[in-house]
Amino acid sequence: MELHKHKAHPWHGIEPGDKLPDEVTAFIEIVPTDTVKYEVDKASGYISIDRPQRYSNIVPALYGFIPQTYCGKKVAALTNDVLGPEDIEGDGDPLDICVLTEKDVTHGDIIARVRPIGGFRLLDHRQADDKILAVLINDVIYGEYKDIGELPEKVVDRLIHYFTTYKDMPSDGVHGIEFTGVYGAEVARDVILKSREDYEDEIAGLINDCRCVK
Numbered sequence: 742m743e744l745h746k747h748k749a750h751p752w753h754g755i756e757p758g759d760k761l762p763d764e765v766t767a768f769i770e771i772v773p774t775d776t777v778k779y780e781v782d783k784a785s786g787y788i789s790i791d792r793p794q795r796y797s798n799i800v801p802a803l804y805g806f807i808p809q810t811y812c813g814k815k816v817a818a819l820t821n822d823v824l825g826p827e828d829i830e831g832d833g834d835p836l837d838i839c840v841l842t843e844k845d846v847t848h849g850d851i852i853a854r855v856r857p858i859g860g861f862r863l864l865d866h867r868q869a870d871d872k873i874l875a876v877l878i879n880d881v882i883y884g885e886y887k888d889i890g891e892l893p894e895k896v897v898d899r900l901i902h903y904f905t906t907y908k909d910m911p912s913d914g915v916h917g918i919e920f921t922g923v924y925g926a927e928v929a930r931d932v933i934l935k936s937r938e939d940y941e942d943e944i945a946g947l948i949n950d951c952r953c954v955k
Contacts, residue, residue: 750786755808762930806835813939832868843882859889864919
């Protein structure tokens with residue numbers, strides 16, 4: 742067992758899992774009971790307040806990201822391949838993931854071992870903003886699901902509704918998130934692998950350079 746003196750940075754210091762992409766480690770930022778949207782501060786690694794939830798758009802599952810992933814050129818290329826020559830770019834963030842479980846998890850800033858079963862292809866102001874859907878390993882209700890097609894349709898609809906409305910402000914009538922499709926476990930695994938390649942291509946080298954300059 743490797744011991745660390747300091748808390749690992751959630752994005753860069755936590756391993757994404759040794760069974761990737763069939764099973765991954767998810768870092769959970771927010772849970773369904775949160776009335777404030779939390780997210781990891783990229784510089785410090787601490788959980789920060791992004792914004793209060795002004796309306797009744799509460800996340801319907803555990804929500805966070807897969808460590809050591811990045812939505813860059815290769816993740817964006819998957820979206821461009823499906824939509825055609827749209828010239829979509831990656832959003833420059835770690836790959837988002839939402840996790841289904843029947844348990845009441847009361848807070849974020851935790852890690853969980855999960856199985857990807859599909860995902861949602863979304864665009865946030867013309868940037869690829871995929872959301873991987875996963876289930877908690879050994880969960881009594883959701884743990885046996887292997888693909889998004891096995892889920893009750895209303896569960897999927899509820900998640901799509903959240904992700905396509907959670908940034909909307911009723912007063913301005915502007916919809917920043919565009920939903921373009923659902924994909925199954927096989928595509929989700931490919932998205933995860935491409936996000937790992939983007940991380941190695943665009944982020945890992947920068948971190949190594951910083952570690953050398955001391």
